[in-house]
Amino acid sequence: MTDGVLRVIDAGRVGPTRSQSLWHGIAAAMEPDSSPTLSFCRPARPYVGIGFHRRLDELDLEACRAERLPILRRQIGGGPVYLDSDQLFFQLTMPAGRAPAGVDRLYALLLEPAAAALRALGIDARVDGMNDIAVGDRKLSGTGAGQVGGGVTVVGNVIFRFPHERMARVLAFPREDMRAECLRLMRRYVSSLADEGFGHVDEDQAKAALRESYASALGLRPVDGALDERELAAVGRWQRRLRSREWLLGPDLPARTVRQVKVRAGVWTFAGGDDGLSVLATVVGGRFERVSVAGAGLNGAADGMSVALAGAEAEPVALAGRLERFGDHGRKLLQVLEPGLVLR
Amino acid sequence: MATEQVFEVKGYTLSADRLYDPVTHLWVEPRHDDLVRIGFDPLGRETLGDVVQVTFEAVGITVRRGEPFGSIEAAKFVGPLVAPLSGALRAHNEALLADPGLLNDDPSAHWLVELEPANGVELEGLLQGEAAVAPWFATEVDRYRSQGAIAE
Numbered sequence: 320m321t322d323g324v325l326r327v328i329d330a331g332r333v334g335p336t337r338s339q340s341l342w343h344g345i346a347a348a349m350e351p352d353s354s355p356t357l358s359f360c361r362p363a364r365p366y367v368g369i370g371f372h373r374r375l376d377e378l379d380l381e382a383c384r385a386e387r388l389p390i391l392r393r394q395i396g397g398g399p400v401y402l403d404s405d406q407l408f409f410q411l412t413m414p415a416g417r418a419p420a421g422v423d424r425l426y427a428l429l430l431e432p433a434a435a436a437l438r439a440l441g442i443d444a445r446v447d448g449m450n451d452i453a454v455g456d457r458k459l460s461g462t463g464a465g466q467v468g469g470g471v472t473v474v475g476n477v478i479f480r481f482p483h484e485r486m487a488r489v490l491a492f493p494r495e496d497m498r499a500e501c502l503r504l505m506r507r508y509v510s511s512l513a514d515e516g517f518g519h520v521d522e523d524q525a526k527a528a529l530r531e532s533y534a535s536a537l538g539l540r541p542v543d544g545a546l547d548e549r550e551l552a553a554v555g556r557w558q559r560r561l562r563s564r565e566w567l568l569g570p571d572l573p574a575r576t577v578r579q580v581k582v583r584a585g586v587w588t589f590a591g592g593d594d595g596l597s598v599l600a601t602v603v604g605g606r607f608e609r610v611s612v613a614g615a616g617l618n619g620a621a622d623g624m625s626v627a628l629a630g631a632e633a634e635p636v637a638l639a640g641r642l643e644r645f646g647d648h649g650r651k652l653l654q655v656l657e658p659g660l661v662l663r
Numbered sequence: 664m665a666t667e668q669v670f671e672v673k674g675y676t677l678s679a680d681r682l683y684d685p686v687t688h689l690w691v692e693p694r695h696d697d698l699v700r701i702g703f704d705p706l707g708r709e710t711l712g713d714v715v716q717v718t719f720e721a722v723g724i725t726v727r728r729g730e731p732f733g734s735i736e737a738a739k740f741v742g743p744l745v746a747p748l749s750g751a752l753r754a755h756n757e758a759l760l761a762d763p764g765l766l767n768d769d770p771s772a773h774w775l776v777e778l779e780p781a782n783g784v785e786l787e788g789l790l791q792g793e794a795a796v797a798p799w800f801a802t803e804v805d806r807y808r809s810q811g812a813i814a815e
Contacts, residue, residue, distance in 0.1 A: 370736075370739070370741070371734065371736065371741045372715070372716035372718060372734070372736045372741065394741055395739065395740070395741050396715075396716075396736045396737075396738070396739035396740055396741045397739040419810065419812065420710050420806075420807055420810055420812040421710040421712075421807065421810070421811070421812030421813065422710065422711055422712045422737055422738050422740045423712055423738070423812075424810065424811055424812050425740065426738070426740075449712070449738050450738060450739055462739065463739040463740075463741075464739060464740040464741075465740055465741035465742060466741070466742045466743060570718040570734075571718075572716070572718065573760060573761055661764055662715070663715045663716065
């Protein structure tokens with residue numbers, strides 16, 4: 320920022336690993352006086368990305384193999400995502416010492432320009448919640464952020480088209496009706512430029528809008544750039560790291576008692592069970608939209624509990640009130656539900 | 664059991680018995696067994712948002728001040744946990760690994776790791792006691808509030 324420049328690097332179409340190592344390397348090589356950098360790339364082939372703190376068993380590894388989808392772990396957060404050439408990736412990276420303090424403020428500063436760029440293209444996009452870019456109640460861009468070395472990066476994508484079915488195929492589910500529910504939610508709440516009637520917007524238009532918007536928001540002059548030697552070396556190191564089995568396996572994380580898939584801010588589905596009782600539930604806007612309880616030992620209470628929970632606030636005290644009249648069955652169900660209320 | 668001495672700075676509760684690192688916003692609590700416990704000060708936690716995951720480097724590994732001893736995730740942001748001291752990691756807080764959300768309730772009540780400091784010199788560089796901690800922390804609160812990073 321000292322030179323008033325927003326460096327813009329367009330890597331074009333690149334392989335899956337390069338589409339991740341590019342910005343990891345830019346961030347890793349960033350020094351305190353480096354210029355903020357806006358980078359673009361588009362994966363030439365489809366693959367699956369997974370957040371740093373996620374277990375690989377959230378993915379159906381057999382399905383990924385069958386579909387020949389490489390899996391790459393990123394050093395930012397969020398869950399597994401399907402990525403392909405119908406998405407333009409963008410990343411804004413700046414020295415960690417100059418990034419806004421506070422994660423919510425970081426997103427506010429560095430995602431709003433992306434939403435503004437989409438608006439400049441005629442799409443009624445806005446930042447929704449802390450870090451979704453949405454049209455109405457539909458998510459239009461996946462985002463995430465992290466600090467890699469000396470750089471803080473906020474990443475996002477412009478989704479031209481999205482294959483919901485393929486995404487649902489690569490996720491692992493403990494039961495097939497959860498896959499169907501996840502697909503229903505994705506179709507409902509994950510959109511694309513094509514789905515919104517903007518299929519005519521092309522990559523160059525999107526890049527130009529993002530470049531203009533970020534430069535304007537940061538008060539910087541956009542200047543085309545290229546990776547320097549330090550960055551190339553860092554990209555190379557990340558290329559090797561991302562391909563290593565150790566990195567792919569990720570940190571040793573405890574298994575959760577529920578399988579949970581977040582579809583967008585405030586929308587998630589989860590399945591859990593214990594001691595013969597099983598539940599599949601969907602939360603939308605803080606309330607249970609759908610609940611299905613089953614269990615051989617419930618003596619006919621399953622349907623009653625499902626009905627009692629429909630529309631309930633997804634919060635332990637509220638649920639306890641709804642389940643009180645079911646006695647031990649209700650208390651047991653609450654224990655199964657509670658871990659699913661905590662979004663990870 | 665001794666009662667912990669605390670003091671208030673602009674609405675935040677801090678401990679007179681702990682040391683604070685102004686760089687990382689972590690507290691360091693010396694233990695009787697030559698180990699220290701490390702945790703988040705209230706500003707460090709609040710600026711992160713709701714924590715959903717923490718991971719730590721392996722027990723036994725040696726870290727240097729300024730280097731990561733783990734990572735933390737909140738709102739899809741993954742950042743390094745940067746060591747306020749050099750030393751050997753001796754323990755993780757297993758309760759936090761199982762339930763990272765504990766940090767959201769009260770960061771002062773939950774340590775992250777236990778570390779055996781490599782030397783005493785770095786400890787002397789940390790802030791301790793109300794007279795030293797309060798002015799620094801008050802300035803930090805004002806700075807974060809002016810930036811909008813924490814609520815007024």
